Amino acid sequence: MTSLLPQVTFITVTSEYAEQRIDNFLRTQLKGVPKSMIYRILRKGEVRVNKKRVKPEYKLIDGDEIRIPPVRVAEKETPEVSPKLEKVASLESTIIFEDDSLLVINKPSGIAVHGGSGLSFGVIEGLRALRPEAKFLELVHRIDRETSGILLIAKKRSVLRSLHEQLRLKQVQKDYLALVKGTWPSACKVVEAPLLKNTLQSGERVVKVNREGKPSETRFKVEERFEQATLIKASPVTGRTHQIRVHTQYVEHPIAFDPRYGDAEFDRKLSATGLTRLFLHAANIRFEHPKTGETMILNAPLDTMLQNCLKQLRHQNHS
Incomplete structure (x- = not known):
């Protein structure tokens, strides 16, 4: 079963939606329409902004007039997510x-x-x-x-x-905790290695250090040392996909239980601690509250599995 959305629709953009990308705007307007179809109608020029074709990354401006074509959409939509789940x-x-x-x-x-x-x-x-x-x-x-x-x-x-602007101007401080293989050298405080993103046919994203990639920078600090691992604080200056995971792998200290960039032998040794997941945790963030201007510093505690893993490693250090 398919149904036709109303005939051609015209929407005038208000200030509330200014600066939003057209593809994201259409996803909120055309609920139930697959993402692939939204990109198709943009590519074919069926969506017009001020009577002109636009690319998916076009950012809306207050007062823009958007033409949305009729779209066939399957009535069997994704079931609503229940708050009781x-x-x-x-x-x-x-x-x-x-x-x-x-x-x-x-x-x-x-x-x-x-x-x-x-x-x-x-x-x-x-x-x-x-x-x-x-x-x-x-x-x-x-x-x-x-x-x-x-x-x-x-x-x-x-x-x-406001927060996107703070991120763009690198005014947001984010600190992650990561457990990495071996002895992280104290002298390694910054990794600057350009990252190139590839999407495989499966849709999986794989990132590699490559001269053709985007400039990327992560700052590192040793938090705690163990026999075969180091707990580090990683603070990304840029925000690339998988940045911390690839930068640690690049300097030959991959993160524990990283299914994509990790080291199977290291993971096997750590499995005795009960760890079964990637040991990467966004622990702290610092930013300016967009409404009050107050400096916000928020902390998120490690989950039980990560805490237990560290306890076991500390015990091994002292035994």
Whole structure:
């Protein structure tokens, strides 16, 4: 069964949606329409802004007039995410800060920040189900599915814009904790290696250090040393996909239990600690609150598995 969305629709952009990318705007307007179809109608020029073709990355301006064509959409849509679902309900307990502008969670490992790639829902869909009254909830940034820790969600478009600007100007300080293979050299305080992203046919993203890649910089500090591993603090200056994971691998100290860039022998030795997941955690963040101007410093504790792993390693150090 398919149904036809209303005939050609014209929408005038208000200030609330200014600066939003046209592809993201269409995804909110055309609920249930596959992403691939949204990109197709953009590519074919069926969507027009001020009577002109635009690319998916075009950013809307207050007053723009958007022409949206009729779109056939399957009536069998993705089922609504129920706030009663166990995984969704458990997100409530991960909230570490909330006010009228922002919601900040300590994201568990193993849950994606948004649905897609065969996942029925991610953090953002789960939070929208938990907060049905919220007119606006958008991710400020992303962290990998396997990574745990601090994730910022904006409740207002103006807040999203402000935080994106702070990220662009490198005014947001993010610190991660990572357990890496071997003895991290104290002298290795910065890794600057350009990163190139490749998407495989499977849709999987793989990142490599490559001269053709984008400039990337991560700062490192040793937090604690163990017999065969080092706990480090990693502070990314740029925000590239898999940046910390690839930079640690590049200097031959991959992160524990990294399914893509790790070391199987190192993981095998660590398995005695009960660790079964990537040891990468977004522990701290510092930014300016978009509404109050206050300096916000938020911390997210390590989950039980990561804490237990460190306890075991400390015990081995002393035995």
